[in-house]
Amino acid sequence: MENDLELYNIIGKNIKKRRKNLGITQEKLAELTNYSLSFIANIESRTYQSFSISALNNIAKALNTNMLNLLPKDNKEIIKNKEIKCEYCNYHTEIPIELIKILNNIHELTSKKIKLTCPKCNKKILL
Ligand SMILES: [Zn+2]
Known part of the structure; x- marks a missing residue:
């Protein structure tokens, strides 16, 4: 929840920056997107204002940009990691949870097991 809040606030800040750059x-912006002024103001301020992907897309279009440009660039602070451990040599590292989600999606699509190679002992680590 706190990470979500941070994510929305970062995007809100990016929206504000883009809007100000365009003068x-x-x-x-409220007029261009058909959203209320308070919704726009809440997005840009540090309040808990969540919004949908489609809202983000509409705002991006109104700001003459792509919504990808409004996403966090340096998202170190919002990345959550999962610890991965090699059962053979005890090597451990951390992988962003988002990456694991993507790998699991690939797993579902291909029904192939995702295996990582341990950088230390070169054995296969199952996710
Ligand atoms: Zn290993």
């Missing part, structure tokens, strides 16, 4: 007011 557009919050009122104008």
Whole structure:
């Protein structure tokens, strides 16, 4: 939850920066997107204002950009890691949970088991 809050706040900050670069007011952005002024203002301020991907997409379009450009660039602070351990040599490392989710999606699509190679002993580590 706290990480989510941070994520929304970072995106909100990016939206604000982009809007100011274009010299557009919050009122104008609200008008362009058909969202309320308070919704726009909440997104840009450090409040718990969540929004959908489609809202982000609409805002990005109104700001004449791609929503990917509004996502966090340096998202170190929001990345959660999972510890991975090699059962053979006890090597351990951390992998971002997002990456594991992606790997699991690939696993579901291909029904192949995802194996990582241990950098230390070169044996296969199962996720
Ligand atoms: Zn190992």
